[in-house]
Amino acid sequence: xxxxxxxxxxxxxxxxxxxxxxxxxxxxxxxxxxxxxxxxxxxxxxxxxxxxxxxxxxxxxxxxxxxxxxxxxxxxxxxxxxxxxxxxxxxxxxxxxxxxxxxxxxxxxxxxxxxxxxxxxxxxxxxxxxxxxxxxxxxxxxxxxxxxxxxxxxxxxxxxxxxxxxxxxxxxxxxxxxxxxxxxxxxxxxxxxxxxxxxxxxxxxxxxxxxxxxxxxxxxxx
Numbered sequence: 560x561x562x563x564x565x566x567x568x569x570x571x572x573x574x575x576x577x578x579x580x581x582x583x584x585x586x587x588x589x590x591x592x593x594x595x596x597x598x599x600x601x602x603x604x605x606x607x608x609x610x611x612x613x614x615x616x617x618x619x620x621x622x623x624x625x626x627x628x629x630x631x632x633x634x635x636x637x638x639x640x641x642x643x644x645x646x647x648x649x650x651x652x653x654x655x656x657x658x659x660x661x662x663x664x665x666x667x668x669x670x671x672x673x674x675x676x677x678x679x680x681x682x683x684x685x686x687x688x689x690x691x692x693x694x695x696x697x698x699x700x701x702x703x704x705x706x707x708x709x710x711x712x713x714x715x716x717x718x719x720x721x722x723x724x725x726x727x728x729x730x731x732x733x734x735x736x737x738x739x740x741x742x743x744x745x746x747x748x749x750x751x752x753x754x755x756x757x758x759x760x761x762x763x764x765x766x767x768x769x770x771x772x773x774x775x776x777x778x779x780x781x
Contacts, residue, residue, distance in 0.1 A: 574608045574609070574612035575612040575615045575616055575619075577606060577608065577612070578602070578603075578606060578608060578612045578613045578615070578616035579615075579616035579619050579620070581602070581605075581606050581616075582597070582602070582613075582616050582617075582620060582626075583620065583625070583720060586620070586625050586626075586636055586720070586724060587720055587723040587724060587727075588689070588723075588724075588727070589689075589724050589727050589728065591636045592636060592724070593636050593637060593638030593724070594635065594636060594638065595635065595636045596632065596633060596634070596635050597617065597626065597633065597634040597635065597636065598633065599613040599614050599617070599633065599634070617633075617634040620634070621634070623717050623720065623721070624637060624717075624721050625637055625720060625721060638725075639721065639722075639725060641774055641777065641778065644722075644725065644770075644773065644774060644777065645770060645774065647718055647721055647722050648722070648766060648767065648769065648770040649767075650714075650718055651715070651718050651719075651722070651766050652762075652763045652766040652767050653763075654711060654714055654715050654718070655699065655703055655715060655762055655763070655766060656759040656762055656763045657706075657711065657759075658702070658703035658706040658708065658711055658712070658715060659702060659703065659706070659746075659750075659755070659758050659759050659762050660755045660756070660758070660759045661706035661707075661708060662702060662703065662705035662706040663750060663753060663754070663755035663758055664755065665705050665706070665707065666705055666750055666753075670705055671747075671750060671751065673701065674698065674701065674702060674747055674750070675747065677694065677697055677698040677701060678698060678740075678743055678744065678747065680694045680697075680698075681694045681695055681698060681740075681743070682740065688727065688730035688731050689727060689731075691730065692723060692726050692727050692730060695726075696719050696723065698743065699715075699719070700712075700715065700716060700719065702746075702750075703715050725773065725777065726773065729772075729773050729776045729777075732776065733772075733776060738768075742761070742764075742765040742768070743765070745761050745765075746758060746761050746762055746765065749761050
């Protein structure tokens, strides 16, 4: 951490967080597509802050792989190539599998009820792909959060942020797999049974099963 950063006031830290969250949401929801150049001055004006918090937010997003900082070009929204996409899904499978295995012994009836509600929320917006992707992410992140592993959770959320824009684009052009509802229901069945290893297996198969379809779409529309 730099000396100047260490002396940053609480107000500037809050402004940086606001800028970061604004940009993260804009990238994840597809407002800023891969390849788009981000202009600090314009963003600062839109959210009512100075350029410095926006530039600090660029650095955070660069470290997370969502933005690429280029000399004399500023910040550009990053995209994933096919190999990177496969890697992200492999990492999601491994990390979420670990999270659900750790979560199963800690699941309460309240958790299970909430997961059932989140699955119903996904069903209610099946025709709205943007909402469905958001609620799909909420389902997975809530489940993983039960593991109570903050560092693991941050890694999982970071992977979602990288993949979410691509999932939104994919589901804008194709129908959601009919198996999605059954696969999430199968995850809940394993949780109700208290079978941690089965829950991990079902979850990993669900994540890895998505990879070929989204890769095929991206190759077709490259």
